[in-house]
Amino acid sequence: MKHINVAGKALTLLFTAAFLVACSSSDTKEDDDAAARAAAAAAAAEEAQRAAAASAEAEQRRLQDAVASVGNVFYFEFDSSNLTPDAQRSVDAHVALLKTNDKTVRLEGHTDERGTRDYNMALGERRANAVRDYMVANGVASYRIETVSYGEEQPVAYGSGESNWSQNRRVELK
Amino acid sequence: MIRILLSLVLTLAAFAARAELVIEITQGVDNPTAIAVAPFDWQNGGAAPEDIAMVVQGDLARSGQFAPVDRKDMLGRPSTEKEVFYRDWRAISAEYLLIGRVSGTEQMKIEYELFDVNRQTKVFNGTETGPASEARMLAHRVSDAIYEKLTGIPGAFATRLLYVSVTRNPTGKDYYRLTLADSDGARPIVLLESREPILAPSWSPDGKEIAYVSFETSRPAIFRQNLATGAREQLTNFQGLNSSPAWSPDGGTMAMVLSKDGSPDVYLMDLASKRLTRVTRHYAIDTEPTWMPDGKSLLFTSDRGGRPQIYRYDLRSGTTERVTYEGAYNARARVAQDGRNVVVVHQSNGRFHIAIHDLVTNRLQVLTSTELDESPSIAPNGSMVLYATKSGDRGILAAVSVDGGVKFRLPAREGDVREPAWSPYMSQ
Numbered sequence: 001m002k003h004i005n006v007a008g009k010a011l012t013l014l015f016t017a018a019f020l021v022a023c024s025s026s027d028t029k030e031d032d033d034a035a036a037r038a039a040a041a042a043a044a045a046e047e048a049q050r051a052a053a054a055s056a057e058a059e060q061r062r063l064q065d066a067v068a069s070v071g072n073v074f075y076f077e078f079d080s081s082n083l084t085p086d087a088q089r090s091v092d093a094h095v096a097l098l099k100t101n102d103k104t105v106r107l108e109g110h111t112d113e114r115g116t117r118d119y120n121m122a123l124g125e126r127r128a129n130a131v132r133d134y135m136v137a138n139g140v141a142s143y144r145i146e147t148v149s150y151g152e153e154q155p156v157a158y159g160s161g162e163s164n165w166s167q168n169r170r171v172e173l174k
Numbered sequence: 175m176i177r178i179l180l181s182l183v184l185t186l187a188a189f190a191a192r193a194e195l196v197i198e199i200t201q202g203v204d205n206p207t208a209i210a211v212a213p214f215d216w217q218n219g220g221a222a223p224e225d226i227a228m229v230v231q232g233d234l235a236r237s238g239q240f241a242p243v244d245r246k247d248m249l250g251r252p253s254t255e256k257e258v259f260y261r262d263w264r265a266i267s268a269e270y271l272l273i274g275r276v277s278g279t280e281q282m283k284i285e286y287e288l289f290d291v292n293r294q295t296k297v298f299n300g301t302e303t304g305p306a307s308e309a310r311m312l313a314h315r316v317s318d319a320i321y322e323k324l325t326g327i328p329g330a331f332a333t334r335l336l337y338v339s340v341t342r343n344p345t346g347k348d349y350y351r352l353t354l355a356d357s358d359g360a361r362p363i364v365l366l367e368s369r370e371p372i373l374a375p376s377w378s379p380d381g382k383e384i385a386y387v388s389f390e391t392s393r394p395a396i397f398r399q400n401l402a403t404g405a406r407e408q409l410t411n412f413q414g415l416n417s418s419p420a421w422s423p424d425g426g427t428m429a430m431v432l433s434k435d436g437s438p439d440v441y442l443m444d445l446a447s448k449r450l451t452r453v454t455r456h457y458a459i460d461t462e463p464t465w466m467p468d469g470k471s472l473l474f475t476s477d478r479g480g481r482p483q484i485y486r487y488d489l490r491s492g493t494t495e496r497v498t499y500e501g502a503y504n505a506r507a508r509v510a511q512d513g514r515n516v517v518v519v520h521q522s523n524g525r526f527h528i529a530i531h532d533l534v535t536n537r538l539q540v541l542t543s544t545e546l547d548e549s550p551s552i553a554p555n556g557s558m559v560l561y562a563t564k565s566g567d568r569g570i571l572a573a574v575s576v577d578g579g580v581k582f583r584l585p586a587r588e589g590d591v592r593e594p595a596w597s598p599y600m601s602q
Binding site: 113114115116117118119121122123125126147148149150151153154158159160 | 342348371373374389392393394414415417418431433438459461462475477482503505506519521526545546548549564567592593
């Protein structure tokens with residue numbers, strides 16, 4: 001948004017300059033000169049707009065790449081719903097992108113298989129809510145975020161042991 | 175149309191076969207009672223529709239308290255009192271002998287007699303009648319009568335089980351099936367099939383209805399379903415958790431867990447008016463409510479003390495007291511009909527076991543030695559606890575007696591099984 005505003009302002013300035021130049025002309029040669037100058041100004045303005053758009057597009061691409069590189073899954077420690085520094089960095093990338101669009105997201109909370117199913121259902125919700133609250137605190141409107149807990153019902157890794165469990169303690173952004 | 179129906183029936187039958195449980199007895203009592211169940215005489219000619227004696231024998235064996243005599247060791251096949259020769263049964267060390275006769279086509283009649291081999295006397299005789307389609311259930315009723323006569327405790331064989339079976343799908347969503355079977359795992363029927371999770375099945379106190387949580391709407395919702403008519407009703411659709419439905423002993427109220435007001439709390443829904451009453455108000459997790467048999471208080475799990483423990487809420491006074499103190503994790507209580515034995519999921523040394531907490535002595539005893547045990551459900555006669563555990567990477571059901579002395583496993587032929595719920599006594 002910021003870049004588009006800058007481009008818009010630059011464009012306005014250039015058009016104003018071209019207009020002032022055009023008004024000050026009094027004879028034909030001067031008119032021709034003025035016309036040439038106006039054309040150059042318009043071309044410059046167009047160029048500036050194109051550059052701004054390209055820069056905005058590049059920024060959007062950068063944000064999308066950042067999101068793609070962190071992925072859609074945030075991991076948690078055992079019996080914890082605190083965002084780890086890693087998870088925070090990942091969520092930050094999503095927040096930055098979400099602030100440039102108006103998409104809605106669904107946060108699905110999951111746990112590992114240890115403990116009872118209904119307690120884990122509540123723990124999964126706590127995790128999804130922790131991610132939601134962090135996003136809201138960083139400027140994403142809460143109405144854009146839906147949370148749902150699946151508890152331990154949908155593991156990514158079926159086996160037991162920490163190597164499997166750590167993959168299952170997660171919030172997925174969809 | 176008929177072909178479509180037939181293919182549907184066959185499909186369901188195929189699912190049922192895959193969800194079927196197999197019973198493996200792993201531990202019985204030290205000196206089980208030797209009983210001979212002679213094959214019952216089928217009096218209508220042709221092949222008997224069901225081997226009633228074998229069903230009874232299986233029930234008694236599964237209790238762990240009886241050691242049935244192998245049929246091929248029997249020296250005779252009596253079906254009437256005058257055909258009984260006690261020496262034939264003393265010779266193979268049988269302490270008791272059960273004989274019987276089965277007749278009737280539409281309506282089946284089972285007549286049976288129990289003999290004490292050592293005293294050479296008839297102990298008991300009885301009759302069971304009912305639709306022939308329910309032959310196995312009639313056989314379980316015979317088992318109930320024999321069990322009660324010999325142990326003094328009512329049997330719980332003529333009951334049913336609910337459980338969730340899951341077939342993994344490596345390339346997409348798993349298949350979840352809510353399954354109903356006899357207490358011996360026979361005659362499984364798939365009540366609901368879904369690609370989204372199904373959990374927390376529970377029974378109405380009369381055994382005619384069930385409640386469960388289904389994610390079929392892409393969010394959790396509580397449903398109730400009538401077993402005879404199949405009629406289904408969605409009870410909740412709140413933002414957040416909709417979990418742990420538990421029917422009150424009088425059948426009029428359902429306890430449940432909702433997080434619509436912030437954190438998970440226990441609510442009561444009046445089933446006639448659908449009016450909700452909030453029971454707990456705490457920022458901690460309050461979940462897994464279950465009713466005391468008198469309906470006057472609820473047990474639930476809360477981590478308000480830092481770790482999950484069992485608490486008791488008194489509905490009249492509105493007071494809450496902590497119940498369990500032993501160990502860092504006690505959750506998902508289920509209470510026996512005596513109102514004294516409470517089975518819980520208990521964590522010790524990083525392992526999850528099933529334990530029994532005595533509400534009178536406040537002592538807790540660990541019952542299982544398997545790992546990752548959960549979802550305990552207690553038989554209506556209070557004798558056995560059915561629970562879910564893991565064997566290798568597979569979810570299986572297992573059972574343990576409340577004194578820890580008898581154990582058996584009920585793995586499915588295929589897939590994972592979990593969340594068992596033992597029915598109350600079925601009103602006939």
